[in-house]
Amino acid sequence: MTIQLFQTEAATDAVAHAESILETARQLARLTSVDYAGSVSPSDAWTLFSNxxxxxxxVRTIEECTYVGRVPNSLHVAWQTGTSMSKNPRFLRELEKLVPKDAVLLLLCRSGNRSAAAAAAATAAGFTQVFNVLTGFEGALDGEGHRGGLGGWRFEQLPWVQD
Incomplete structure (x- = not known):
């Protein structure tokens, strides 16, 4: 009986923690007037996703996912495609095929900029819980024009693979 009670308390704590992360992101979004539910750090995104x-x-290009790396078990819908970085005209239709419009979605790109634009577009199309992952997979450029040293999924040493 004690083990079952502990498991129930742990599950309740995990749900409360997830709700706290999302509510904090929503509050910040209201203060900054973004066009989507909010933004979360890579570590908070991992907490939400892994649980x-x-x-x-x-939402990066397939080339980025292949050559730079990707998060295991994540979904992929490119916001832009190819080396020209043309906006994917099928983005919303592809997203709708993968997830319901009321699902909690965390959008990830290289640095957090494209995923913010994709989050705004998804929200405008009726997705109700779309969040941007701040600093993205690789983070911002440093003073020498390199990524990876100023934040991002890999910088925070979260799980990723490279094919």
């Missing part, structure tokens, strides 16, 4: 409280959608 099943959200779906992670990588």
């Amino acid at each position: 099943g409280h959200a779906q992670l959608v990588d």
Whole structure:
């Protein structure tokens, strides 16, 4: 009986923690007037995703996912495609095929900029719980024009693979 009670308390704590992360992101979004539910750090995104409280959608190009790396078990819907970085005209249709419009979605790109634009577009199309992952997979450029040293998924040493 004690083990079952402990498991129930742990599950309740995990749900409360997830709700706290999302509510904090929503509050900040209201203060900054973004056009989507909010933004979360890579570590908070991992907490939500790894515990099943959200779906992670990588919006980078397939080339970035292949050659730079990707988060295992995440979904992929490119916001832009190819070396020309043309906006993917099928983005919303592809997203709708993968997830319901009321799902908690965490959008991830290279640095957090494209995923913010994709989050705004998804929200405008009726997705109700779309969050941007701040600093993205690789983070911002440093003073020497390199990524990876100023934040991001890999910088925070969160799980990723490279094919």
